[in-house]
Amino acid sequence: MSRPYYQSQDLKKFKNISDWSPELGAKFFEYYNSVFEEGALSAREKSLIALAVAHTVQCPYCIDAYTQDGLQRGIERNEMMEAVHVAAAIRGGASLVHGVQMMEVYDKRSM
Amino acid sequence: MSSKSLRSRSHRLSSTQAQLEWLEKGIFKPGGLPHFATKVNGFQDTPLRPHSLDILQLNLGYMCNQVCAHCHVDAGPDRKEMMSETTLEKCLDLIRKTSIKTLDLTGGAPEMHPHFREFVSQAAQLGIQDLIVRSNLTILLANKKYVDLPEFFKTQNVHVISSLPFYKKDKTDRQRGSGVFLKSIEALKQLNAIGYGKSETNLKLDLVYNPSGAFLPGNQKSLELEFKKALKTDFDIDFNQLFTITNMPISRYLEFLIASENYEEYMESLVEAFNPSALDKVMCTNTLSVRWDGYVYDCDFNQMLDLKVDHTMQHIDDVIPEELVQRNICVSQHCYGCTAGSGSSCQGSVV
Numbered sequence: 003m004s005r006p007y008y009q010s011q012d013l014k015k016f017k018n019i020s021d022w023s024p025e026l027g028a029k030f031f032e033y034y035n036s037v038f039e040e041g042a043l044s045a046r047e048k049s050l051i052a053l054a055v056a057h058t059v060q061c062p063y064c065i066d067a068y069t070q071d072g073l074q075r076g077i078e079r080n081e082m083m084e085a086v087h088v089a090a091a092i093r094g095g096a097s098l099v100h101g102v103q104m105m106e107v108y109d110k111r112s113m
Numbered sequence: 114m115s116s117k118s119l120r121s122r123s124h125r126l127s128s129t130q131a132q133l134e135w136l137e138k139g140i141f142k143p144g145g146l147p148h149f150a151t152k153v154n155g156f157q158d159t160p161l162r163p164h165s166l167d168i169l170q171l172n173l174g175y176m177c178n179q180v181c182a183h184c185h186v187d188a189g190p191d192r193k194e195m196m197s198e199t200t201l202e203k204c205l206d207l208i209r210k211t212s213i214k215t216l217d218l219t220g221g222a223p224e225m226h227p228h229f230r231e232f233v234s235q236a237a238q239l240g241i242q243d244l245i246v247r248s249n250l251t252i253l254l255a256n257k258k259y260v261d262l263p264e265f266f267k268t269q270n271v272h273v274i275s276s277l278p279f280y281k282k283d284k285t286d287r288q289r290g291s292g293v294f295l296k297s298i299e300a301l302k303q304l305n306a307i308g309y310g311k312s313e314t315n316l317k318l319d320l321v322y323n324p325s326g327a328f329l330p331g332n333q334k335s336l337e338l339e340f341k342k343a344l345k346t347d348f349d350i351d352f353n354q355l356f357t358i359t360n361m362p363i364s365r366y367l368e369f370l371i372a373s374e375n376y377e378e379y380m381e382s383l384v385e386a387f388n389p390s391a392l393d394k395v396m397c398t399n400t401l402s403v404r405w406d407g408y409v410y411d412c413d414f415n416q417m418l419d420l421k422v423d424h425t426m427q428h429i430d431d432v433i434p435e436e437l438v439q440r441n442i443c444v445s446q447h448c449y450g451c452t453a454g455s456g457s458s459c460q461g462s463v464v
Contacts, residue, residue, distance in 0.1 A: 045332075073326060074331035075331045076336055
């Protein structure tokens, strides 16, 4: 297959997922749009959370979309980078906390 | 980006023809993205036509003390074009014989026009409801002959609209030039000190936000809240409203889009964000823009592309307002800038 797995123009076709399942697609996008409305958290805060999660799930479409969304909202680059570090800290922490399991197995099996 | 105008660099894009080629060809060639006129077709009776003449926008000249990276006028210190006294008088005559509600003075830096104060004083006597001066703020500190302008504005009840692309130094200076942010803050403090932007006065001080890059502006109300909070906390500055304006793909902003290889994606995003409900509210439907030499246009952007009104009355000397309003509006693909998202005009979003 010569087509790369990820192509930036595919982001614009996201809505096309409704073509093969209109009812579920409509439900998903209605839910999606509701999630990002102003609520107990501001839409700005949600945008930064989305950016951090985008890095956690390593979705290039989401990173593109929420970097641009942040620019439109006036979110600054240091704020975006801090959000990415939150993602990195949780991902790194998630690996490291398993070190406790490693240590316990090691200690249990060792003389 | 360069700190000189396209004109002074003899840049190819200083030609309106070269700019129109970018807007008519490339991704808008047959089979590509739809032309604006085609896109509009089907949403309303076409072609687009004005419904009234409420706003007279005068571009007093292209001279400016700043050389902003996004400037659609290609203004700068090297630009010498200035409206003549005869043309200024013709504009006053037009105001006298119409029901124009808003007079909008822009440039360049309109304050640099040698007859600026005299003209503003005369215009203020004519019963205009809203007399706007689009000030870049730094001009108020640029030379001692301008330092009393805030007081002058106050005596004439001028509505000051000022560009401030962001509430932080970095982004503002990258777009408008080194040192512009702190000078703008100082000028805003001076305006606040005499009552501008304060809730207890009627002296209106509005700010204009335009994106510092190849993206569309966010929600106007949300950005206004961010600006108000930051400027109050950091500098104790107050203002009335924030207007978000979409950058138009012409002149120096077009240069940026092409040089940064963002042109195609930016135009795609404008087309994708096309909002038909903005069509009957865009500024060309109630505005007439006058160039320094007296030629008239549907808007300031058409002026910069030299797309003169589609009418036999193309000069202020000949304008009969009730006849000129019966015309088709000239459009090209830059018009997508005014219909994207919440729409865009010199008074901010329109939807």
